[in-house]
Amino acid sequence: MATNRTYDELEIGESASLTRILTPNDLFVFAHASGNINPVHIPDIDWNGDGQKDDPVAPSMWVGALISSVLGNVLPGPGTVYRSQTFNFRDRVHLGDKLSVTATVVEKQADRVVHLETRVARSDGTVIADGRAIVVAPETRITFDPAELPGILVERHQHFDRLTELAATVPPLPVAVVAPDDPNALGGALLAAREGLITPILVGNATAIAATAKEIGADLTGFEIVDEPTEDKAAARGVALIHEGRARALMKGHLHTDTLLRHIVKRDGGLRTGKRLSHCFVMDIPGRPSPVIISDAAINIAPDLAAKVDIVQNAIDMGRALGITEPKVGILSAIETVNPAMQSTIDAAVLSKMAERGQIRGGIVDGPLAMDNAIDVQAAKTKGITSLVAGRADVLIAPNLEAGNMLAKELTFIAHAEAAGLVIGASVPVMLTSRADDERARLASCTLAILYDHWLRNGAPLAPFDAPLPRTDAEPKAEAAQ
Structure with a gap:
């Protein structure tokens, strides 16, 4: 419960503090709420075009908004109304920084007007911002239950992003892509190849594959195409490529699941392991x-x-x-x-x-x-x-x-x-994507195949799920101005 301090209760020198750690979701929510989509404040993007994801800095007004959390929640608390606020921004806030936000009463005036010195500092003592707030303090006791505030869902798929980054740290996985003769199937395989995740072998009707490539504006130069006239023969050939050691995974393209599975589970020449x-x-x-x-x-x-x-x-x-x-x-x-x-x-x-x-x-x-x-x-x-x-x-x-x-x-x-x-x-990972799946879903399935292939061959994951990713970034970029 949040309870205030009324004007009469406030004393000169009285102080209150809150702590806050900057998270990616803070930056996403602030961007949507404020309309400030300056890319230097958005996580997980390359804003300077050098091919590396850049370390975002918090917008200065996000830092300023933390002051209002102390004033509105603690001192004076619920019922407080701003008159004015000054800021001196002295440093930047990065993801993971732990901040201490403090307000101190320095002056009381008529009509319930109160002056407070405000300060935001990093846990190491570095001052991020300071200034003065002038507010109208509440006259009566107000108590507010934060549980009454609706929650916010940030629609963000951070787990697949992280796993895909991890999968990209190993050599591309050779994959037999069976019947990639529609835009999603072919586009997904080529996207995964561009991302460095897989080396696709395109198995199917070569004429249909070429027509699909033309439809989506894709260049198939450098990609191996194994021409098989029917879906059934393409599925059989895809499984055979596994036995030949030329591929270590299968990806279902534009064909029925039963057709591919029939060749995977057949007793002679299939990919059975004794498990269902x-x-x-x-x-x-x-x-x-x-x-x-x-x-x-x-x-x-x-x-x-x-x-x-x-x-x-x-x-x-x-x-x-x-x-x-x-x-x-x-x-x-x-x-x-x-x-x-x-x-x-x-x-x-x-x-x-x-x-x-x-x-x-x-x-x-x-x-x-x-x-x-x-x-x-x-x-x-x-x-x-x-x-x-x-x-x-x-x-x-x-x-x-x-x-x-x-x-x-x-x-x-x-x-x-x-x-x-x-x-x-099966003896290898099989990407059984839906014919309606888009390129993004197929890319994520390639990520799973790489991680599972590594686990099958090494008996251990590429990395514990909660471990930091291997860093290949260059030195941190110079901070951009607001």
Whole structure:
């Protein structure tokens, strides 16, 4: 609760402070609220054109706005009205800087007018800004509950951006792209090649591929094209390229999923490993601290318990490839207790016990869990659920394909998540993108394939998920003027 100090209560020399750390979301919100889109204040962009992402500096008026947080929240607090404010800006604020914001009463005048010295300093004592505020202090006690303030969702897909940067630190992955004869399929593969993520081998009808390239204005010079007249032959040839060692991953282009999977799972010449294939959607959901993996939403229609064992293990492996050390897996149902009339709750309980006994490895598995208490800590507490997974799930295992597919699409179209998909369980990663997926989704799927390929071959992720990325930037750029 925020409670004020009335004019009569204020004393000369009285002081109050708040602390604040500058985050990327602060800069995005301020840019939208103020209309100031000066690129030197926007994270994750190259504003000077040298090919490196530049370190943004906070707008000076964002720093100034911190003063109002002290005046409006603490001293004098709720009910305070500005008369004037002066600023001297002495230094710049960078991402991660911890700031101390202080206001000190220096003068009281008639009509409830109060003068306060204001100061913003970095944690090392460096003064960022100082000045004087003149306000009209409140006359009566006012108390305000901050919980009444609506929250703000910043639609920002930072997890895929970070993972793509990480994937770009290793050599490009050789990928057989099967039937890339529509704009999204071909455009996505070429985009990933331009980003240095993959070396695509275009397998399909050469005439159709060339026509698509002309349609999107792409130059195919330097790209290998393996001419196969039909989708079926293209799928077979793509799998053969894996066995020949010329490719280490498959990307589905403009063909039906069944056509490609038929050649992946065939006993002779396929890519089987003894595990059931399953599909993992990796969802970058705005506001979530890490990606969320959903399985299975694309291959196994009504999996039995044996199939779910492989689905869970595959999803754990995907999480570990992303750098999540011990993925927390929530087995979803409509309720969080075992009900013999609901098979999904029985399966969930068995899967949890199998993980405890080491039959499923590498993650923490719990269920049954309803969706709310799988991802929301408060919902889990409200229902009295004590669990290492409840409220913190990295992986959500749906009871069947219909539920998984609806969940993934709801997150995409209602929660504004960005989704990428990968088939796990074959000897190589398979990018099973939808024919309707755009280039961005295909690029993200290439990122997943690179990370999973590295994990398959090395038994370890490229980097822990929360570790800093390897830095290749040049020296920090000189700060730009406001």
